[in-house]
Amino acid sequence: MAKNRKHLGEILYKAKLVKKEDILSAIKESKAKNKRTGEVLIERKLIDEKTLTKVIAKQFGLKYVNLDKVKIPEDSRKLIPEDLMRKHVIYPLGMSNSTLKLAISDPMDLEMMDTLRFRLNVDLDCYLARTEQIKSKIEDSFETAVAEDDDELKHSIDATAAELAEAGHELQAAALEAQAADVDDDGPIVRLVNLIIDNAYYMRASDIHIEPMGDRVRIRYRVDGVCLEKDNIPKNMQASMLARLKILAGMDIAERRLPQDGRIKRNIGGQDIDFRVSALPGYHGESVVLRILRPDAVNIGIQSLGFEQDDYERFLSIISRPNGIFLVTGPTGSGKTTTLYAALQELNNPDKKIITAEDPVEYNFAGMNQCQIREEINLTFDIILRAMLRQAPNIILIGEIRDGEVADIAIQAALTGHLVFSTLHTNDAISAITRLIDMNVKPFLVASSIQAIMAQRLVRVICDKCKEVDNDPDPYYLKILGITEDDLKTHTLYKGAGCTNCQGTGFKGRQAVFEMVEMTSEIREMAFVKAPTNEIRKVAIAGGMKTLMDDGKIKIYRGVTTPEEIAKISQIEGLVEE
Numbered sequence: 001m002a003k004n005r006k007h008l009g010e011i012l013y014k015a016k017l018v019k020k021e022d023i024l025s026a027i028k029e030s031k032a033k034n035k036r037t038g039e040v041l042i043e044r045k046l047i048d049e050k051t052l053t054k055v056i057a058k059q060f061g062l063k064y065v066n067l068d069k070v071k072i073p074e075d076s077r078k079l080i081p082e083d084l085m086r087k088h089v090i091y092p093l094g095m096s097n098s099t100l101k102l103a104i105s106d107p108m109d110l111e112m113m114d115t116l117r118f119r120l121n122v123d124l125d126c127y128l129a130r131t132e133q134i135k136s137k138i139e140d141s142f143e144t145a146v147a148e149d150d151d152e153l154k155h156s157i158d159a160t161a162a163e164l165a166e167a168g169h170e171l172q173a174a175a176l177e178a179q180a181a182d183v184d185d186d187g188p189i190v191r192l193v194n195l196i197i198d199n200a201y202y203m204r205a206s207d208i209h210i211e212p213m214g215d216r217v218r219i220r221y222r223v224d225g226v227c228l229e230k231d232n233i234p235k236n237m238q239a240s241m242l243a244r245l246k247i248l249a250g251m252d253i254a255e256r257r258l259p260q261d262g263r264i265k266r267n268i269g270g271q272d273i274d275f276r277v278s279a280l281p282g283y284h285g286e287s288v289v290l291r292i293l294r295p296d297a298v299n300i301g302i303q304s305l306g307f308e309q310d311d312y313e314r315f316l317s318i319i320s321r322p323n324g325i326f327l328v329t330g331p332t333g334s335g336k337t338t339t340l341y342a343a344l345q346e347l348n349n350p351d352k353k354i355i356t357a358e359d360p361v362e363y364n365f366a367g368m369n370q371c372q373i374r375e376e377i378n379l380t381f382d383i384i385l386r387a388m389l390r391q392a393p394n395i396i397l398i399g400e401i402r403d404g405e406v407a408d409i410a411i412q413a414a415l416t417g418h419l420v421f422s423t424l425h426t427n428d429a430i431s432a433i434t435r436l437i438d439m440n441v442k443p444f445l446v447a448s449s450i451q452a453i454m455a456q457r458l459v460r461v462i463c464d465k466c467k468e469v470d471n472d473p474d475p476y477y478l479k480i481l482g483i484t485e486d487d488l489k490t491h492t493l494y495k496g497a498g499c500t501n502c503q504g505t506g507f508k509g510r511q512a513v514f515e516m517v518e519m520t521s522e523i524r525e526m527a528f529v530k531a532p533t534n535e536i537r538k539v540a541i542a543g544g545m546k547t548l549m550d551d552g553k554i555k556i557y558r559g560v561t562t563p564e565e566i567a568k569i570s571q572i573e574g575l576v577e578e
Helices: 008-014 020-033 037-043 049-060 074-079 082-088 110-120 131-141 146-166 170-180 187-202 235-248 309-319 336-347 381-389 404-415 431-438 443-449 475-481 485-490 521-528 533-542 548-557 563-570
Strands: 090-096 099-104 123-128 205-212 216-223 226-234 260-268 271-280 287-293 324-329 354-358 368-372 395-398 419-424 450-462 467-469 494-496 507-518
Touching (some): 020 037, 037 049, 049 131, 082 131, 187 226, 187 287, 205 235, 216 235, 309 450, 309 507, 336 354, 336 395, 336 419, 404 419, 431 443, 431 450, 450 548, 507 563
Parallel strands (some): 354 395
Antiparallel strands (some): 260 271, 271 287, 467 494
C-alpha cells in the first residue's frame, strides 16, 4: 500500500467519474453523519460499488479482483476460520508457498491482517473485492458441512499449538489457543497468564514487563538486571490478559485511568512466590510490571554475595559490633537489601531481638519483628523508629534513610547502644558522609555514630557452561579500567560465548562488587570538620579501602566477570584518578 495515498475524491475527480461539487457535498455529508465518502456516493447513486472498489484498490495500491470470474480452490475456505471471514468480510483465494492470497473488503482493517499473520504464520497478498461478492462467497462456502469444518479447524489450531509448544514456544502456543477460544471461555487466557508468570520464574527473572504497544503487547523479562524481549501477544488479547492479571492482584479491573498496586501469591515448583504488581496507565493501555519476590534470592548467605576473603572477614567483624550504624549505599537494584538481609540472618539468634522498618516488607523471616510503613495512616519511618526503641531491640534495620529526621533517630539509636543497619542512595561509600550532613545531621553525630559504610553494585557473572578465554578484549573498556598490556600478560580474561543455559547472553547470575570503608579516627576528624569528599576518599584509599573498580578488577582477573560489566558500574566522578 502506498504511504502517501491520494484522497478518494481526488482520484474520482481526475478520472472524471464524479463532478467536483458532488464530491465536496459527499465529503461534507460523510463528516456530518460519520460515514465514509464512498458510502455516501453509492447512496446518492453517483457511483456503483464495482467502480468504487476499483478506485479504492488504486488508492491503496492493491489489485482488484472479481470473485465471479476467478476460479478458487475448493479447500480454500479451510485456510481461515469462518468467524474471521464473517467478522472482517474476507475470503481466502489460495496459498502460494507461505503466502496467503486474500480477498478483502476494507484495506484499513490492519487488526485483521495482524491477526491472520499471527494465527496462521503466513505472509499476506491482499486483493480488493466487492463487499457483496465476498459475503455471497462466504455464504455459498458454508452452506454445508459447517460442523465438520468447525471440528477440522479446532484440530488444526490444536495441532499448530502443539507444534509451537514442542518447538519451545509455549507462550505463543498458549496465545494462539486463547485467541482461537470463544470470548466467554476464560480457560485459555488463564493458562496464558499462568505461563507468562511461570516462564519468568524458571528463567530466574526479577521482573515481568507487560507493555501494550500500538500493534501488539510486548512481554519482557528482566534477567540478571537486563531486559530480554521474549514474546509478543496479539493486540486484541490485551484487555482480557490485563483484566486477568488485575483480578489475580486484587485490583479494580474497571479502573484504567489511575495507577494501581497489588500482590499475587502463586505456588511454583513447590515454593510460595510473591509477585508485587504495578499497573500504570499509558498511551496504548495499561503497562503492568510484576516484581518477583523469591525467597531463595535473599537466603544466599554472606559468602555468596561476592566478597573477597579480606572484605568478608572485615564485614563479619563490623556486623558483630554491639552498636553503631552500618550503611549500605548504591542505586536502586544494586542488591543493598539482599546484603542487609544476609547480615541479619547471620545475627538472627534467640539471644538477640531484631526489629525492621521497611517500605514495603518484601520478604518475611522467622525470628525478626518486621514493620510495614503505611503512609496512608501516618505510620511513617520516624513514628515506627520511636516506637521501636521502646521495644528494647539489639539490632535495628531501617529500610532507607530518606530525611534528616529519620537520620537523627537512627543516630540516637546507635549512640544509645543499638546496632543499626540502613541504606542510602549515594554513588560511593564516602559520599554517604556528606549526604547525611546535607540532611542537616550534625557533623559530630555523623563522625561518632557511623562504624562503616559500604557501596555496592551488581555485575553479571560469566556462564560456566560457555565460558571461554577472551583473546580480543575491547581496548575501550581496558582503558577505562586501567588494565595495561603488562596486566594482560599475567592475567587471563574470559567471556561467555552464549548458550541455551544462559539464554544466549553469556552470563548467568550476578555478584556484588564492593567498596567498604571503616571509620578510622582520621576519617572521623575529617567528617567532623566537613572535609571535601575527594579528600576523605584519598585518605580512605591510603588506609586500604578498595574502590568499586579495584574490587571489580579482582573479579575480572579471577574470571568471574568481564571488563565491560565492571566499566559500566565504575565510571563514578572522581573515582578514576588521572
